[in-house]
Amino acid sequence: MMNHIKISVLGLLMLMSISITAQSIEGTITYNRKTDWISIMSKLPWVTQEDIDRRKLTWGNEESKGRDYMLSFKDDKSVYSYKKEEASVGYSWKKDPYLIIRDHRKNSFIDQRDFVGKTYKIEGEIPKTKWKILNELKEIQGYICMKAETYDAVTDQTIHAWFTDALPFFGGPEGYSGLPGMILEINKNDGDAIITATKIDLNSDIEKLPIPKKIKGKQIEQEEYNLKITDFIAESIEGRKNPWWRLRY
Amino acid sequence: MQLVRHCFFLITSILVFHVSAQTQVYNIKGIVEDTLRNPQAYATVVLLEKSDSTLMEFTRTELDGSFRFKDVKQGNHLIKCTYVGFIPLTVDASSTGQDIDCGVLKMSPLNEQLMEIVVKAAKAPIKMRGDTIEYDASTFQVPEGSSVEDLLRRLPGMEVESDGTISQDGKNISKVTVDGKNFFGSDPKAATKNLPAEGISKVQVFDTKSEQEELTGATSESQDKTMNLELKEEFKSGGFGKIIAGTGTESTGELKGNYNKFNKKIQFSLVGVANNTGRNGLSWDDYQDFLGSQSFNFGGGTDYGFGGGGGRFFVFGGNSGIEADIQSIFFSGGNSGGFPENYNGGINFNYDHKKTKVSSVYYYNQVGIERSTITNQDRFLTDFTQNENRDAFSNNLSRGHRAEVKLEQEIDSLTTVKVEFNGAYIDESNRSSGSSSLLRNDILTTANTYSNLEENDGYLLNGLILLRRKFMKKGRSLGLNASILNTQLDKNYDLNSNLEFYDDQGNFEDNQLILQENLNDQDKSVFKANALYVEPLGGNFFSQTFYNHRNRSENGDRRVFDIVGNELITNDFLTRTYDNDIIYNRIGSSLRYSNDGTNITAGLAIQSFDLKGLATIATLQMIEPVDINFNNWLPYLNINFSPVRNSYVDISYSRDANEPDIADLQPFVDNINPLYIRIGNAALEPEIQNRISARVSRSYPLSGVRISLNGNFSFYQNKFSRNETVDEDLVTTVIPINIDGGSSFNSYFSLSFPIIKNKVSIRSNMNISQNINPTIVNDFENNTTTFTYAPYVRLSFTPKKEMSIYLSARYSSSNTEYDIAETQNQQVITTNYSAEIKSRLLFGMYTDINFNYENFQNDRFNQSQSIPILNASLYRPIFNNKAEVRLSIYDAFNQNLGFNQSASGIGIYQSSTISLARYFMASVTYNMRGVKTDTRKNHWW
Structure with missing residues (x-):
């Protein structure tokens, strides 16, 4: 009896994946982004072990709720930005502009990003990410994910992505893409920042992706933007300022 | 120029030709099946670089399980197949040019237990190394105090015999390492029985030889396995301390030490300071080291009002004397001149685990100071100037013991309860002596020499209970709290002074000798209850309603005796009692709009004071009792927004009503100091303060420029002031009054x-x-x-x-x-x-x-x-x-x-x-x- 159920479950799973694969998927995924400030500060060259311990002691038990983002995807296109806040008791703060648009069919992107208080618009061809596929599995929101790794030379970060081939959309949060399935989690520098899927909704019919008609920002080439970031990090560290107070980690 | 271009073209063509000649391509194909020989459709197949597993291409298998990669550059490659519920399978697909047929790739299903228990139930990532699988053990729930052995029993495939022998999938685990190092002479039982489960982050089991095999590439079936236990970061270390000792000339010395030990759950710390240099030496760092996670008690303000809205802000101290909190005592003892001698020290313990937070702290401080001060004071009156010169010596010693216990418990995800107790005991003595002279237009009118001894001691007890509740409806919240504070102070002083009076020519006229003993008992109790309710109104609107109640009772008993010879005779003139009761109620409501960095709050509150005061003097003459009630409407407005990026504007208006002191309302003559007579005024009304403030800031982060401008302006109605009369003998008479006008501007x-x-x-x-x-x-x-x-x-x-x-x-x-x-x-x-x-x-x-x-x-x-x-x-x-x-x-x-x-x-x-x-x-x-x-x-x- 038990075996029968298992087989049918397996069969159902297969059917599901077939039906999923048969058409390009659409829906929304909510991601939660958390940043571990203590760990980030610990890596700054002028911070002593005593400072690190002190921060762990004082702030280590504080739990951050993180911030919610939403990826909407349809027809191999995706938009990633802040999730509209639900009612919260606290005061509202202005957020830095952040809009990541990917068209995997045309292999093109449009980003609206902040750089130290200034808004930039970056357009171009999706750069190829050099992913290494690792031998690790884990489950995120009911999906078995595999682990992949890449290195971001601009910010000096090791990026781990957990993707699932059960969702045949070759993108993910923060513009990461190029893996054989949807990325459900991004982990930067071993937990300094974790962006993880908290809600996956494949049933909502998306009529149109929430792309604004006009995307403001100073036009800049990706390479030039990357250069600004590398320079800013180097300069901040030289001046003993944590660059990540001003940059998205 | 033409030639150069030609040459360039030629060279590039050769290069391109050369490269394409070298780059031979090949095709890879294969079929994916499960162990029952069924074709595996829609399995993901990825083509990897063999050297570093870099992803080159990926595809999915057809309905018949087949896959194919075309035009792959020759080289060393791997093919990896993955499918839900199966162990990923990797095969070599390297070629120097010939097409590769991987044949039938058989995928075996993932151990069901592993899938269900590890991946799904415990949400632990699993890692495959050849045939061995490791996973993160920290996600397995074990009861508190469990050993690693208890944890292992729960892990799939792991067996623990009654004698502690461990095996995995039938293979004996002969060696246990901790963080890769041998543990207790490599007896696996010692490690697993003694280490706490909660300190372990990862359990890895591998063939004892496997590391070597990885290097040589050889594979052999090993019967023995090694288990490595990785410790959690926070269990590894956490403890620091320092000690500073110094000795100097002028008999100076300093000693300061602190020690601290902590992990994720427990924080323990000690601090101690002794010096006679007036440099307390305790910094913010020391403060954080001492109080740890309790350093910054956000949301400590329990007297709810218009602002905040549940936001987190840090309130520091504010009280003095016996009501001063440990935070402000910690930073006190800075150099205030004179010759100090300070001793401070404390012990702190925090327990912080999941839903429970406990913290307890004890702090002792002792300040001794010898001061010799010369003071010069001028007062300007319409027709003359009064000048006072004082030469004072004082020797002050104060000691304080303070303790706090806090308990915070999360009852469920929506409800938190917090209970706090604190107590304090202080005793102080101050011996002072000196002389002063009062001059009128430079002619001596009064001279005084004195030698007083003041001794105070008292205690404080305070208890608080607080409830925070959220609701299923997002944004709705409720806060309730109540507290009781009791203080009792005994203030005793002996006065010994000689007053000399002079006539307008500066000739001695008369003198008065004061030899008195003063015994003062002051009791105070304050009961407070506060409530706050926030309701989202839909859209970006919220309503916030609060209620504050405060009942303060103060009573005092002052007995004054004249010392005549060896006898104490009650001084009926100065002996008196008082009994005051102040009830304060405020209820208010506000409407807030919050959206995209803009917050607008407008509200109105009504506040009432009920003042009752009873005073008697020793002659049993009752002073007319005070019984007054005041009501005031208090509007509130706050707007903040950022007009452009990196800027912030905040504008607010508020109105406050401050109640008069009961002592000022009691219409009797206070002439304890015969040169400074105070008369009460029963007609006093609350002072109304209107405050307008604005803050603008702008930063240019890239260039590092910051500008900010703050300004606030207060104007008053019924401002508390004084009506002073100075007579020809330089006796000042003061009556508290309300006066319109008065303002303060600060920018x-x-x-x-x-x-x-x-x-x-x-x-x-x-x-x-x-x-x-x-x-x-x-x-x-x-x-x-x-x-x-x-x-x-x-x-x-x-x-x-x-x-x-x-x-x-x-x-x-x-x-x-x-x-x-x-x-x-x-x-x-x-x-x-x-x-x-x-x-x-x-x-x-x-x-x-x-x-x-x-x-x-x-x-x-x-x-x-x-x-x-x-x-x-x-x-x-x-x-x-x-x-x-x-x-x-x-x-x-x-x-x-x-x-x-x-x-x-x-x-x-x-x-x-x-x-x-x-x-x-x-x-x-x-x-x-x-x-x-x-x-x-x-x-x-």
Whole structure:
């Protein structure tokens, strides 16, 4: 009896994946982004072990709720930005502009990003990410994910992505893409920042992706933007300022 | 030019041809099946670079399980197939050009237990290494206090015999390592039985030889396995401490130590300080080290109101005396002149685990200070000037014990309860003696010599209970709290003074000898209850409703005895009791709009005071009781938004009503001090303060420029003031009154920017304020207007790692104008220059030099007082930076003096206190975490 159920479950799973694969998927995924400030500060060259311990002691038990983002995807296109806040008791703060648009069919992107208080618009061809596929599995929101790794030379970060081939959309949060399935989690520098899927909704019919008609920002080439970031990090560290107070980690 | 272009074309063509000739391509195909030989459709197949597993291409299998990669560049490659529920399968697909047929790739299903228990239930990632699988054990729930053995029993495939022998999938685990190191002579049982499960982050089991196999590529079936237990980061370490001991000339000495041990759950710390240099030496770092996760108690403000809205803000201290909290005591004991001798110390314990937070702290402080002060005070009256000179010596000792226990429990995800208790005991003694003289237009009228002894002791008990509740409806929240505070103070003093009176020619007339014993009992109890309710109204609107109740009861009993010979005779004139009861209620509501960085709040509250006061004097004459009720409407408005990026604007209006002191309402004559008589006024009304404030800031983060401007303006209705009458014998009579008028304006402008990025920067600010204080003096209404402006500039030079220099200058000018005595208008100027150099020297030595020059000028006293202080120290880290030796000189010019000056009301005041001046000190520091040899000042970002 038990075996029968298992087989049918397996069969159902297969059917599901077939039906999923048969058409390009659409829906929304909510991601939660958390940043571990203590760990980030610990890596700054002028911070002593005593400072690190002190921060762990004082702030280590504080739990951050993180911030919610939403990826909407349809027809191999995706938009990633802040999730509209639900009612919260606290005061509202202005957020830095952040809009990541990917068209995997045309292999093109449009980003609206902040750089130290200034808004930039970056357009171009999706750069190829050099992913290494690792031998690790884990489950995120009911999906078995595999682990992949890449290195971001601009910010000096090791990026781990957990993707699932059960969702045949070759993108993910923060513009990461190029893996054989949807990325459900991004982990930067071993937990300094974790962006993880908290809600996956494949049933909502998306009529149109929430792309604004006009995307403001100073036009800049990706390479030039990357250069600004590398320079800013180097300069901040030289001046003993944590660059990540001003940059998205 | 043409030739060059041709050559270039030729070379590129050769290169391109060469490359394409080299790049041979091949095709890869195969079929994926499961162990039952069924074709595996829609399995993901990825093509990887063999050297580093870099992803090259990916595809999915067809319905018949087949896949194919076309035109793959020749080289060493791997094919990897993955499918939900199966172990990923990797095969070699390298080629030098020939097509590769991988044939049938058989995928085996993932151990079901592993899938269900590890991946799905425990949400633990699993990692495959050949055939062995490892996973994160920290996600497995085990009861508190469990050993690793208990944890292992829960892991799939793991078996633990009754004698502690461990095996996995039938293979014996012969060796256990912790963080890759052998543990207890590699007896696996010792490690698994003794280590706590909660300290483990990862359990890895691999063939004992597998590491070697990975290097050589050889595979052999091993019967023995090794288990490695990885410890959680927070269990690895966490503990620091330091001790500093110094001894110097002028019998100076300093001793300071702290020790701290913590992990994710428990924080324990000790701190102790003893010195007679007046430098308490406890910094913010020490404070954080001592209180740990309890350092910053956000949301500590339990008296709900318009602001906040559940936001987190930090409230520090605010109370003094017995009601001072540990935080403010910790930072007290700074140099206030004189010759101090301080002892402080405490112990703190925090337990912080999941839903429970417990913290307890005890702190002892003892301050002893000997002061010898000369004071000069002038008061300007319409037709004469009163001058008072005092020469006082005091010896003060105060001791305080303070303890706090807090418990916070999360009952469910929506409800939190917090209970707090704190207690304090203080005792103080102050012996003072001295002489003073009062002059009228430079002619002596009264002289006084005295020798008093004051002894106080008292305790405080306080309890608070607080409930925070959220609701399923997002944004709805409720806060309730109630607290009881009790204090009891015994203040006893012995007065021994001789007053001498002189006639208008300055000839001795008469004298009065006062020999008294004063016994004072003061009790106070305060009950508070507060409630706050926030309701989202849809869209971006919220309503916030609050209620505050406070009932303060104070009663006191003062018994005064005249000492006649050896007898104590009750002084009926001065002996009295009082019994006051103040009930305060406030209820208010506000509407808030919050969206995209804009918040607008508007609200209204009604506040009522109920004042009841009863006083008797020893002659049993009842003073007419006070029984008054006041009601006031209090509006509130706050707007904040950011008009452009990196800017912030905040504007607010609020109104407050302050109740009069009951003692001021009681219509009796208080002539404890025969030269300063106070008469109550039953007609006093609450003072209404209207406050408008604005804040604008803008930053240019890339260039490092910051600008901010703050301003606030308060104006009053029924401002509390005084009606003073000074008679010809210089006896002052004071009646508290309400007076319309009076205002205060305060503004602060700051600008900082770098001159040379990371090398030279400027920080400057300017403070401008104006206060208008109306009083009535000898029947004339006098407005005292004080206008102050204080610019400040600081230059930071950080040219290189080995040195930094900080220079600053501050100028503060305060102009005071009197309506009734324009000739007495005056200017008080304080100038301050400072320079600080931190530098690395030769032979691993460092130096800190600090020079501070302060100048006080006052045109009334026609005086200019300069105090230059130079402190310098030379230090060198020793023992691998674990310790430091330091030689210091403090106040090299031997100029230290506690100096104070101020102008207020109708008077001007100046005092100087003889203080500890030049001394040398040698000190040694030992720091478990290494001493810091930094030539930069800390900054927070």
